[in-house]
Amino acid sequence: MIGAGGHAKVVIEAIWAMDGFEIVxxxxxxxxxxxxxxxxxxxxxxxxxxxxxxxxxxxVVAIGANSTRQRIGHTLLAMGFTLPQIxxxxxxxxxxxxxxxxxxxxAMAIVGTLACVRDLAIINTGAIVEHDSEVGEAAHIAPGVVxxxxxxxxxxxxxxxxxxxxxxxxxxxxxxxxxxxxxxxNVLAASVVAGTPAKLLKRHNQxx
Numbered sequence: 083m084i085g086a087g088g089h090a091k092v093v094i095e096a097i098w099a100m101d102g103f104e105i106v107x108x109x110x111x112x113x114x115x116x117x118x119x120x121x122x123x124x125x126x127x128x129x130x131x132x133x134x135x136x137x138x139x140x141x142v143v144a145i146g147a148n149s150t151r152q153r154i155g156h157t158l159l160a161m162g163f164t165l166p167q168i169x170x171x172x173x174x175x176x177x178x179x180x181x182x183x184x185x186x187x188x189a190m191a192i193v194g195t196l197a198c199v200r201d202l203a204i205i206n207t208g209a210i211v212e213h214d215s216e217v218g219e220a221a222h223i224a225p226g227v228v229x230x231x232x233x234x235x236x237x238x239x240x241x242x243x244x245x246x247x248x249x250x251x252x253x254x255x256x257x258x259x260x261x262x263x264x265x266x267x268n269v270l271a272a273s274v275v276a277g278t279p280a281k282l283l284k285r286h287n288q289x290x
Contacts, residue, residue, distance in 0.1 A: 083097075083105055083107070083108050083109065083121070083141070083142045083144050084108075084109045084110070084141060084142065084143045084144060084145060084154055084158070085108070085109075085110060085143065085144040085145040086108050086110035086113045086114070086115075086118050086123055087144075087145070087146065088146070089144055089145065089146040089204075090108065090118060090144035090145070091118060091119055092188065092207075093142060093144035093168060093186055094118065094119050094121060094144070095119070096168050096169075096170040096186065096188060096189065097142070097168060099170055099171050099172075099189075100168070100169065100170070100171060103166070105121050106124075106133070106138050107121060107122045107123065107124035107129075108121055108122065108123045108124065109123075109124055109125065109126065109127065109129055109130065110123055110126070111125075111126035111127065130158075130161060130163075131161070134161065134162060134163070139162065139163055139164055140163065140164050140165075140166050141158045141163040141164070141165060142165070142166065142168055142184075142186070143155050143158070143165070143184060143202060144186070146204075146222065148220045148221065148222055148238040148239075148240060149220070149238055151202050151204075151220050152202055152219060152220035152237075152238060155184050155201065155202045155220070164183070165183040165184030165201070165202070166183070166184075167181055167182075167183065167184070167185050167186075167187070168185070168186040168187065169181075169187045170187060170188050170189040170190075170191070172189045172190050173187045173188065173189065173190065173191040173192070173193070173205075174191075174192045174193070175187065175192075175193045176193060176194050176195045176196070176197065176213075178195050178196050179193045179194065179195070179196065179197045179198070179199070180197070180198040180199070181193065181199050182198075182199060182200050182201040182202075182203070182219075183201050183202075184201050184202040185199050185200075185201070185202065185203050185204070185205070186203075186204045186205070187199070187205045188204075188205065188206045188207040188208075188209075188225075189207050189208070190207060190208045191205045191206065191207065191208060191209045191210070191211075192209075192210045192211065192212075193205060193211045194210070194211060194212045194213040194214075194215070194231075195213040195214070196213055196214050197211045197212065197213060197214065197215045197216070197217075198215075198216045198217070199211065199216075199217045200216070200217060200218050200219040200220075200221070200237070201219045201220070202219055202220040203217045203218065203219065203220060203221045203222070203223070204221070204222045204223065205217065205223050206222065206223060206224050206225045206227070206243075207225040207226070208225055208226050209223045209224065209225060209226060209227040209228075209229075210227070210228045210229065211223060211229045211233075212228075212229055212230050212231045212233070212249075213231045213232070214231055214232045215229045215230075215231065215232060215233040215234070215235075216233075216234050216235065217229075217235045218234075218235055218236045218237035218238070218239060218255065219237045219238070220237060220238045221235050221236065221237060221238060221239045221240070221241075222239075222240045222241070223235065223241050224240065224241060224242050224243040224244075224245070224261070225243045225244070226243050226244040227241050227242075227243065227244065227245050227246075227247070228245075228246045228247065229241070229247045230246075230247060230248050230249040230251075231249045231250075232249050232250050233247050233249065233250070233251050233252075233253070234251070234252045234253065235253045236252075236253055236254045236255035236256065236257060236271060237255045237256070238255060238256050239253050239254065239255060239256060239257045239258070239259075239269075240257075240258045240259065241253065241259045241265075242258070242259050242260050242261035242262070242263065242276075243261040243262070244261055244262045245259050245260075245261065245262060245263045245264070245265060245280075246263075246264050246265070247259075247265040248264075248265065248266050251265055251266070251267070251268055251269070252268045252269070253265070253268070253269040254268075254269055254270050254271030254272065254273065255271045255272070256271055256272045256286070257269045257270065257271060257272065257273050257274070257275070258273075258274045258275070258286075259275055259276065259280060260274070260275065260276025260277070260280070260283075261276075262276075262278070263275065263276050263277055263278060263279075263280040264277075264278040264279050264280060265279070265280045266279045266280070267279070267280070270282070270285070272285055272286050273285050273286070274286060
């Protein structure tokens, strides 16, 4: 597992709740402690080729920062690692939903009919992604978010905790929606919005 911060702790417990996975160790160049919830921290990125040689081929990117998670995920794929899906057993995922590699779906989350969750996205605790919605690559749907039907969330976008997004809304790449917002209009790429209803606060530099 890559990352040793707060998000990584939640991911560890989600993995423990699943069948068929064993966590060999944590990769982090500057860990605060030699272990994380009892899982040993093996070292930095220099340990990754050694793990491949030893037969460890699956890696989970447990980093909350969207652009960093995307970059590291692509690096791991190029090295030859696979990126498994992490699905807490208490989450409900429609059989018609599409869930891509490297995704993390936390406890009590719901992914509805014909929804699509792209590579390395996070659907956090108790979030709801309703029917026909799409969550972009390395996006983060924070705890308690409700995406109503046919919402589109762009790559690397962050939808803050407790936000409600009405149907058919498009949230652009690299956008940030502040916690507790009500999104009733499209959100431009690389913008920051917040409030009820959500209003533009600023624009920021868009990732490549």
